[in-house]
Amino acid sequence: MSREKYNFIFIFFLSAAFLFLFSCRKKEKTYVEAIALNDVKLSHPKPGSWRYSHDEKFQQFEDFQKTRKITPEPGKNIIYLQPIGTFNELQTKEIELTKEYLAIYFQLETKVLPALPSTVFPEAVKRNSKEGHEQILAGYVLDSILIKRKPKDAVILMGITEKDLFPQSDWNYIFGLASYENGVGVTSMYRFYNGHLTISNFNESLNRLLKISSHEIGHMFGISHCLNANCVMNGTNSLTETDYHVARACSLCQMKLNSSIKYDNKKRLLELKNYFEKLHFNSELSRATQDLNLVQ
Structure with missing residues (x-):
């Protein structure tokens, strides 16, 4: 056999072997495909739950892309927290830890503004709840307090109050409310610790x-x-439902978030893991660890 023919056959078989190995190699999963294995299927909605009483449309990723939404941009990319009310040492610590968490979760700089006094709530937006404690009209907080005070470099301004909130006269209470167009929202701490x-x-x-x-x-x-x-983006009607929902965003919601806020998924996961570990949030720590193991 001539050297030229031998070289040709050798190269042919080498190329064939390479193509075979390449074709047999599994396609590497994307980050979203990998962590989707940790998504937990929703159970059938029970009477009283959010999904039982609300017929909502499934937002596919394509739907999300078409949605008008706020996105961070240079010079307007900071999340601000605005405490409103009188806060003791434990409540202040809770707000600081929330700031730390949101900075990790959204991978955006997050700051806490000086607290505003409860006197910013006029009597006209107050009422007594059925249990006898004071409540504040949530819409007023958005429209008359937060929008006017939103810093120029803020992408989001989130109010946090120790007062209970209600959205309208026929509702008992609400945990939080947001104006998506204006990038302002408010969350009440009151019911998270039953007033104390x-x-x-x-x-x-x-x-x-x-x-x-x-x-x-x-x-x-x-x-x-x-x-x-x-x-974490599931709707909720009660604290029982809130407690049942995980703090983790599912694979689809993470894909949506990352398409608007460009960040390193693995870095975010590692920081979440460290945060949950520090606070001994063992269930959330386990989920973050499982996600990390899938993308290593």
Whole structure:
């Protein structure tokens, strides 16, 4: 056999082997495809739950892309938290930890503004709840307090108050409310600790505040209520439902968020893991660890 023919056959078989190995190689999963394995399917809605009483449309990624939404841009990319009311040491600590969490969750700089006094609420927007405590009209907080005070470099301004909120006269209460177009929202801490925050209920209250705050800000970034999996973007009618929902955004909601806020998914996951580990949020730590293991 001539050297030329031998070289040709050798190269032919080498090329064939390379093509065979290349074709057999599994396509590497994207980040979203990988963590989708950790998504937990939604259970059938029960009477009294959000999904049972609200017929909402599933927001596909394509729907999200077409939605008008707020996105960070140079010079307008900071999340601000605006405390409103009188806060004790534990409540102040909860707000600081929420600031830290939101900075990680959204991968955006987050700052806390000096607290505004409760006197910013006029008597006309107050009422007594059925339980006998004071409530504040949530829409007033958005339209007459927050919009006027939104810093120029803010992409989001989220009010946090220790007062209970109600959205309209025929509603008992609301955990939070947001104006998606204006990039302002408000969250009440009141019901997260049943009116009295202590060391024993601190983590439970904080976990609820993290969920509701990230949920409302997620709406401002264009994400609708999630119907894909158990997710922080699920709608909620009660604290029981809020507690059942995880703080983790499902794979679809993470894809939506990352398309608007360009960040390193693995860096975010690692920072979330470290945050949950520091606070001994073991369930959320386990989920973040499982996600990390899938994308390593």
